[in-house]
Amino acid sequence: MVKNRKIVCRCEDITEEEIIHAIDEGYDDIENLKRYTGVTTGFCQGKGCLMHVIRILSQKTGKPPEEIGVTTQRPPVNPVPVYVLMEGEYK
Amino acid sequence: MKVAVIGSGITGLSTAHNLAKQGVEVVIFEKKTYLYGASGRNSGGITTMMDRKELIELAKRSIKIYDDIQGEFSFNFLFRKDGYLKVADGFDMGRLEKECRLQRSMGVKVREIDPFEIREIVPGFNPESVDGGFIGEGGVIFPWPVIWGYVEGCRKLGVEIMRNSEVKGFEVENGELKGVKVKDETIKVDFVINASGAWSVLISKLAGVELRNRIIKEEICVIESLKPFIDPYILNISTGVYISQSARGEVVGGVVGREATEPDTSSTLDFLIGYAKGAAEMIPLLKGLSVLRQWAGVYDASPDGLPVVGETELKGFVQANGLGRRGMSLAPAIGEIVAKIVLKGKEYDEFSPSRFQFPERTTEN
Incomplete structure (x- = not known):
């Protein structure tokens, strides 16, 4: 194993180094960083990684976490199987 | 010459890029941020099957x-050219046959495909779900790197891109546009390009120009990643349901949009239900997979469904909007046309805004 590879986003397999690289490339706000790297867009939808991403962004840019904010939270809260949705009534 | 482009979507960026290449000073005003309206929220379907x-x-x-x-x-735009598949119920097959003849006459590679052959291309496809289809040139592009790429390309040519900069009004003198009002200041420009998509009518109103585009809201969702098995982009023209698979395996799909009264990007459960039924009918194995995330995008469509491109009755005010849901497929070329209109005063008759000032000349769509 490579010592310095810290996995931040487990769903999408993204390391802290990759996130830092993206910030260095100029994707230094939370929404653009999310889209550029794919963090917070996997199965957990950010529940496992968003706080770490905010921490890294705060350390790199010097901005406090409150200023960085969080990504737009999109429904559903938890993954919902298609067969469950199919039972709904379509208007 | 100085040109202001309103909107940093694919149309605005490609216009800015083409103008800057010719040495024009360009500034882009973006009310929100990149990828906000339609260019960052679409499913990346690209085709010449128009x-x-x-x-x-x-x-x-x-x-x-x-x-x-x-x-x-x-x-890298991750442009995967594995084809574009339009499927339909019997009632709509005639429409596809008609457009196929036109496409072929123009050298587009497209052919009819029966539902059982579709199943050979897309494993798990339910041949009972449609009556037929046509498969042709196209595929899936990843919209985000397209926008990032254009942003970088524009920046390298000196284009100034101002985010969070809403246009509040225009300065007009004797029927000629003289400046753009943004954040308490008026910036002198020779031309304004209205490439603001779903906001195109609002921007036109600020300039006192009539534009009859409608706002369309379209919802999309992502189903968890699978090993790639859906090669072509699939659009069911009868139900409006479309499905494709991204380079990282996510199944991305939605339902063709509906008219909205304002640019609204809220998500609805109703959409998820409709999509789940339509998508699972075509590819039943999706039933057991989960929806991870849903969102909505907004775009605009003109009264005849064709783009609106050209200078208006207000000299210096140029429309570059109304691309509908075909923006990703058309905008790079439309940017070239808009640049020619600005630089050479060339009129692009087919899509001129003036066509709506004369008695009905509406077409299909």
């Missing part, structure tokens, strides 16, 4: 631009 000669030409040219420009921008 129903109008002019659109086919623009779509062909746009694919060529995508091919060439990735190297120039040092950005």
Whole structure:
């Protein structure tokens, strides 16, 4: 194993180094960083990684976490199987 | 010459890029941020399978631009050309047959495909779900790197891109546009390009120009990643349901949009239910997978469904909007046309805004 590879986003397999690289490339706000790297867009939808991403962004840019904010939270809260949705009534 | 472009979507960026290449000073005003309206929220379906000669030409040219420009921008658009598949119920097959004849006459590679052959291309496809289809040139592009690439390309040419900068009004003198009002200041410009998509009517109103585009809201969702098995982009023209698979395996799909009263990007459960039924009918194995995330995008469509491109009765105010849901397929080429209109005063008759000032000349769509 490579010592310095810290996995931040487990769903999408993204390391802290990759996130830092993206910030260095100029994707230094939370929404653009999310889209550029794919963090917070996997199965957990950010529940496992968003706080770490905010921490890294705060350390790199010097901005406090409150200023960085969080990504737009999109429904559903938890993954919902298609067969469950199919039972709904379509208007 | 100085040009202000309103909107940093694909249309605004490609227009800015083409103007800047000719040495024009360009500033882009973006009310929100990149990827906000439609260019960052669409499913990346690209095709030349259009129903109008002019659109086919623009779509062909746009694919060529995508091919060439990735190297120039040092950005990989992840453009996967595994085909574009339109499927339909019997009632709508005639429409596809008609457009296929036009497409073929213009050299587009497209052919009819029966539901059982579709199943050979897309494993798990339910042949009972449609009566037939046509498969042709196209595929899936990843919209985000397209926008990032154009942003980088524009910046390298000195284009100033101002985010969070809402246009509040215009300065007009004797029927000529003289400036743009943004954040308490008025910036002198020679031309304004209205490439604001779903906001195009609002921007036109600020300039006192009539534009009859409608706002369309379209919802999309992502189903968890699977090993790639859906090669072509699939659009069911009868139900409006479309499905494709991204380079990282996520199944991305939605339902063709509906008219909205304002640019609204809220998500609805109703959409998820409709999509789940439509998608699972075509590809039943999706039933056991979960929806991870849903969102909505907004775009605009003109009264006849064709783009609105050209200078208006207000001298210096140029429309570049109304691309509908075909923006990603058409905008790179439309940017070239808008640049020609600005630089050479060339009129692009087919899509001129003046066509709506004369008695009905509406077409299909």
